[in-house]
Amino acid sequence: MITDFPSAPLPLPSEDELTAELAALGGEAIVPKGLRRTIFPVITKEDVFNLLLATRQDPAAVVAGFAEKYRDYVGAAYALPTASGTASLHAALVGAGVEPGDEVIVPAFTFIATAQAVVAAHAIPVFADIDPVTYCLDPAAAKDLVTERTRAIMPVHTHGLPADVTAIRELAKRHGLAFVEDASHAHSASVDGRIAGSIGDAAGQSLMADKNFPLGGEGGIAFFATADAHARAVEYLARHGIDYRMSWIAAAFGASQLERLPFYDAVRARNAALLGEALEGTGLFSPPHVPSGHVHAYNMYRITLNPEAAGLGDLPVHAVKEAVHELLVAEGVPAREWQNTPIPCHLPFTHRAGFGNGHPFTLNPGAVRDHVPQDFPVTLRMLESTLVLCRELRSPVEYERVLRYADAFGKVARRPDAIRDLVREKDYPRPYEKAARLG
Amino acid sequence: MDDYDTALVLSRVLTSGVVMSIEKSDRELPGLERSLTRASGRRHACLVNSRSAAIHAALTGLGIGHGDATGGAGLGPPERSFLAWLGVTADDDVPPPFALLTHADDLSDVDAVALVVDLTGLGFGPAAAFLTDDAGAHARAERLKIFGSYDLRTMWTQEESGAEVVPGVQFNYRLSPLVAACARLALTKGARS
Structure with missing residues (x-):
């Protein structure tokens, strides 16, 4: 039997480790090899028991029961459980009234499914830069x-931080647009007490097993503000013979996990705050900015580098990031880029084959652009100057581990000389000069 | 399959901790793929999360897309509606380019070059597969259910590769390992009985 239980506990860190030689230069790693694995999702005996109970229930009732329970948690008016997050975004868009050939504005920095869901609705994604x-x-x-x-x-x-929904709502209102949330990173995230998914005219949300709120495999859910929008989505799927139904197995697992979501959210918030405080003290690193009234869900934790604060302002920021990345990974902190080029520069949007023969892009050629990364300067700057923690912090990791992450960042920040040496030795390409990556 | 078998397989997969389709260490999806390729005699299986997804995978695999025509004889209203949504014209006088089957059919006794097998009737939620001997068709179908130019196991980390199979629209049609594990055991039990 393979089990995901850890093989050994992680020791508490000590001051000596913080000042020891960098692991990349022969020192001991802050997070030792063999103790780097994080467990996600956390599966408990209750999850097993609830799934077994569900085998005795009507499958449709299991799915409907889950959807109602989560809809109530989010505070949305109507919900439609789906087989995936992409399916939920597709349903949300058509429920909100998107028709073939319509343009839908999406950010240039997101997971590619945001834009592919627009294409699934036979509409055209139009890419905007980020804040x-x-x-x-x-x-x-x-x-x-x-x-x-x-x-x-x-x-x-993005990553669980609610977008500027007040400005977006105003923009949508002024131009008569539907406001559809992609809440796939934002389980339990909120703005002024309103949970993501309940804010727009419609919303889609991934519930795959790698999200803060995981189902038993793949799944998603669409939310709607009105009965009409919900009915439009349901009718659309039926009329076109599209089967986006959620498996009862995924739903039963999700209903069980939902009971513990607030607990995991609290652990994640504690860990994010603890790490954020430590990062602020390094000078080189800044934690994610969270505007007043916003609650960040920290599905991912994006850290911004400030080379000038460490006396490295004369070096290209992307090179500093690459060097820091190497040093962190050597310390046992699996930071990553999570994307390296704007979404419109990925193959599906440079080739635009769509459903075949260029559909739906051919419906509205005026909306189509041949983008280059430089069309999105803010996205590029972000890609060049940030690193991300994903599952390593999404998981409700133990106190010792988050302390060690903090120490690893502190240890690297104390060594601008090592960062400078690496930049001098290596010819780091800019992120978008490498082959496009989703993660 | 009786309740004890279902409970056992669910408990086994949950205990492994691997419930994500894109997990490198998942063994359930490859296991179901093997069961289906053995049962059908086809070399490749593309697992998806519904019957309509399997039809989409088959058409994409066979290079049939928006603006194309294909056979539609014998297809039911949902399948015909789905083809229309894909922008594929169905000719009533020509058989479809795939055999539309269910788990209850004898997959070894089918002559078609492409098989769409609906596994939903096994009782674990919508599930289906596209089976073929054609490696290219399989690669195109797989690319439909993932994002970018990656395979199922390396979506997050691998650089774009195989750009000759240009990804067009892509859906998350991925099947869940828990569903695959149950389906596999049910197929195995069904074959034994």
């Missing part, structure tokens, strides 16, 4: 892209 502080869709950039064919705007609550 330089929150890394969510920039409402001002979106405003400049509104045309007569624009039907919806779909911000992403």
Whole structure:
């Protein structure tokens, strides 16, 4: 039997480790090899028991029961459980009234499924740059892209931080657009007490097993503000013979996990705060910015580098990031880029084959652009100057581990000389000069 | 399959901790793929999360997309509606390019070059597969259910590769390992009985 239980506990860190030689230069790693694995999702005996109970229930009732329970948690008016997050975004878009050939404004920085869901709705994704502080869709950039064919705007609550929903709502209202949330990173995230998924006219949300709120495999859920929008989505799927139904197995697992979501959210918030405080003290690193009234879900934790604060302002920021990345990984902190080029520069949007023969892009050629990364300078700057923790902090990791992460960042920040040496030795390419990566 | 078998397989997979389709260490999806390729005699299996997804995978695998025509004889209203949504014209006088089957059919006794097998009737939620001997068709179908130019195990980390199989629209049609594990055991038990 393979089990995901850890083989050994992680020791508490000590001061000596912080001042020891960098692991990349022969020292001991802050997070020792063999103790780096984080467990996600956490599966308990209750999850097993609840799944077994569900085998005795009507499958449709299991799915409906889960959807109602989570809808109530989110505070949305209507819900439609789906087989995936992409399916939920597709359903949300058509429920919000998006028609073939319509334009939908999305951020250039997101997971690619945001834009592919627009294509699934036979509509055209139009890419806007992001805000330089929150890394969510920039409402001002979106405003400049509104045309007569624009039907919806779909911000992403990137990494779990709600987008500027007040400005986006205002923009949507002024131009008669639907406001559709991509809440796939933002389980339990909120703005002024309203949980992501309940804010827009409609929303889609991934519930795959790698998200803060995991189902038993793949799944998603669409939310709607009105009965009409919900009915439109349901009718659309039936009319076109599209089966996006959620498995009862995924749903039963999710219903069980939902009971513990607030607990995991609290652990994640504690860990994010603890790490954030430590990062602030390094000078080189800044934690994610969280605007007043916003609750960040920390599905991912994006750390910004400030080379000038460490006396490295004369070096290219992307090179500093690459060097820091190497040093952190050697210390046992699996930081990553999570994307290295704007979404419109990925193959599906450079080739635009769509459903075949260029559909739906051929429906509205005026909306189609041959983008280069430089079209999105804020996104590029962000990609060049940030690193991300994903599952390593999404998981409700133990106190010892988050302390060690903090120490690893502190240890690396104390060694600008090592960072400078690496930059001098290596010819690091800019992120977007490498082959496009999703993660 | 009786309740004890279902409980056992669910408990086994949950205990392994691997419930994600894109997990490198997942063994359930490859296991179901092997069961289906053995049962059908086909070399490749593309697992997906519904019957409509399997039809989409088959058409994409066979290079049939928006603006194309294909056979539609014998297809039911949902399948015809789905083809229309894909922008594929169905000719009533020509058989479809795939055999539309269910788990209850004898997969070894089918002559078609492409098989769409609906596994939903096994009782674990929507599930299906596209089976073929054609490696290219399989690669195109797989690319439909993932994002970018990656395979199922390396979506997050691998650089784009195999750009000759240009990804167009892509859906998350991925099947869950828990569903695959149950389906596999049910197929095995069914074959034994």
